[in-house]
Amino acid sequence: MDGNEPAFFDRRPAASGALSYGSRLVVRDTTRVLIEVIPIFIPHKNSSTELSMKLVRTDKLTGEQCEMTLKSEDLCVLKRHIAQALSVSEQDDDGQYLVLRTDGLGAQLDASDDAVGAIGSALENRRFAAQLAHHVNPETLAKAFSAAVRIGELRAAVTELQEHLAEGRYREDVYQDWCERHSWAFGNAYVARDDHRVIGIGDHVDLLMKSTASGLRDVYELKRPDKDVILYDDTHQNWYWSAHTAKAIGQCHRYLDTLHRAAEFGMRPARPDIVAYHPRAVVIIGRSHDWDEAKLHALHGLNSRMHGIAVMTYDQLLSQCHALLSHVTAADEATAAVATGLTA
Incomplete structure (x- = not known):
């Protein structure tokens, strides 16, 4: 058939x-x-x-x-x-083959047609191909290409988040979907998100993230980016949490209690492997792209007075993504240059 x-x-x-x-x-x-x-x-x-x-x-x-x-x-x-x-079986001869997935390259929004053409021409050049064959380990070359594709995918993900924020997409499910597809945005401290999110009766968290070091779980709660994060009280001359942020903090408090109670036995019987011991929670809400230094310091100060729960804005998440992307890009490019012996 x-x-x-x-x-x-x-x-x-x-x-x-x-x-x-x-x-x-x-x-x-x-x-x-x-x-x-x-x-x-x-x-x-x-x-x-x-x-x-x-x-x-x-x-x-x-x-x-x-x-x-x-x-x-x-x-x-x-x-x-x-x-x-x-794909290798379609070739007639034995040998060492570089199997490269190319559809992800098109996702790089900043890759010009000239750059793509230059890569194609270089690969078709017999002299260049001979140099690679004699001086570059095929396995190393495959890793270098994979790194380039991975960087392109990360860059496309950052661009997607930027577009969501710039175009005023405020629905929580938009950012829920993005975060589920790009859990790397929360840093190397976490392995990946959990598909399971029900931690108790009536408690349905947005993201459960598994710690790389301990294997325990932390909670990420996503709120709308168009909501106020903190407000200023002119009478008492101090900053305070907005109603939306305060409600989210209260939610996280209940989640952390539920996870802490389940630490000894896990979430039985559905997922006994999911446990938490003194878990942390992070609320992502609002924008901070137009904040002045005083307001940013105020958010930092309010966070420092809390225990086990932190609040960050979507712009801070975006900045974290840019920092991670820069780090990965520099590391992969340096590794590829040293491994292949090819320099610009």
Whole structure:
């Protein structure tokens, strides 16, 4: 059957009701061996359904079976490896190949047509290609190209956030989606976000971030960028939290209590692996691009008086992204230059 043709697919619930199974898909069926794949769909209340696959090999002569289950992340890695191997299989000769994903390069908004053309011309130049073949390790070259694509993706993400703010997009779900796709914006202190966000009855956090160092979780609460962060009291001549910020701080206080109570046992029974011990929370709200130094100092001062909760603006998040991008760009360019021996 052609891979583009429609196929019948039966998805049915398991007896437990906790997950669903798909039809058995035959990979190989000979007189001796039957190899099948069984899709397993694991639903989550607050994230997309997770896909796993069970591989079953049956020896028809002995009746012996062996099974292996691949999780969702395993399938993504396998899919990438298969795509790369298939692209190499289209070539007739053995050798060392650089398999490069190029669709991400187009996302670099500041990449001019001249720059793209120059890269293409250089790669087509036989003399240049010979130099690379003799002096550059193909694996190192692949890493250098991957770094360039990664920097382009980060740069495109920063540009996207800038456009959201500049064009006055104020809905929380816009920034929720952006933060879920770009958890790197919160720094290398975190591994990634969690898909699971329900931490208790009535408590649904925006982002749970897993600490790189401890494996414990911190909370990020997102509010609208058009809301006031702090206000000034002319009578008493002091700054104070706006009503929107104060409500968000109160929410985080409840979240932290819930996570702290769950520290010993995790969030049983749904996610026993998610634990927190003295967790932190960060509220992201409002803009600060037009603030003067006194107001920025006031926000810093109010934050310093709180314990376990901090407030930052979307412009401060954007500045943090620019700093991270500059650091990654400088590090990757230096590594690539040293590794390849190519200089500008």
